[in-house]
């Protein structure tokens with residue numbers, strides 16, 4: 377399947393693994409790239425530019441295929457060393473960067489000069505158009521279904537993708553709710569040229585997370601995610617658990633007066649405890665509604681091959697026979 381996305385990134389299949397905090401380590405990115413997709417290391421998880429440089433080296437030792445680095449621009453009091461991360465990416469010879477969160481414009485000249493392709497992840501058509509206008513090469517359009525931060529507009533992919541197709545000139549991938557060959561063909565039908573998956577890639581053999589995390593995704597249905605931090609306009613879709621329900625109760629009780637400090641116990645610094653130690657009830661972690669479509673833990677190669685063969689069957693047998 378050749379699309380503008382496979383051509384742009386030099387990959388075999390139009391499938392991208394989105395950046396994921398404490399999941400997007402070298403093992404994850406290399407497994408996806410080796411299977412013909414685009415694997416992505418999550419920059420901020422590494423903490424410092426030096427550690428990111430080492431992680432890029434580690435990934436390069438595991439794959440000779442292209443892989444990317446995610447840079448998430450978060451609103452924060454003490455911002456991470458973004459210029460340092462950008463330099464580590466350039467020095468590491470990485471050819472693709474997935475940006476997310478705030479506008480990446482400040483860092484585009486340096487990335488472009490180094491010949492790096494930039495795909496910006498966004499949850500609204502107006503943000504996608506802005507990304508196109510500032511010179512991003514592609515966008516990842518993240519619908520309301522997605523695990524992580526769906527934004528505040530709540531537009532699901534059945535509307536968002538065709539809207540993006542109507543407006544954008546640069547290629548885009550569908551993100552949020554993508555799990556299988558059906559997702560890929562549907563995304564293509566709506567104008568996307570590939571798909572980005574988060575949650576689905578966590579439930580794979582190679583994902584470098586505790587088995588409890590994979591099992592939680594397999595056990596979850598499409599009814600088991602919740603939206604937290606909406607009153608802070610930092611909405612995140614997470615898997616429910618007692619800590620998440622406690623957090624939601626605080627949001628209800630404190631209303632508009634809620635501050636980040638009120639919910640810090642449930643969200644701050646919980647990722648390593650969940651992803652590495654498997655302490656599933658310690659706090660909130662991102663998970664998409666797509667968990668309802670996930671009921672196994674295959675290798676990444678099996679998953680990607682299965683998606684491509686399902687897509688082929690749908691296109692050449694089911695649809696062409698109608």
Ligand SMILES: Cc1cc2nc3c(=O)[nH]c(=O)nc-3n(C[C@H](O)[C@H](O)[C@H](O)COP(=O)(O)O)c2cc1C
Nearest residue numbers: 394395396397476522523524552553574575662664
């Ligand atoms: C556990 C987890 C952590 C994530 N962390 C990040 C992150 O640090 N930066 C980012 O841009 N997106 C992050 N995401 C979003 C994913 O890259 C992707 O856009 C999203 O998962 C797509 O929706 P899906 O889960 O339905 O496939 C995360 C998602 C999950 C599930």
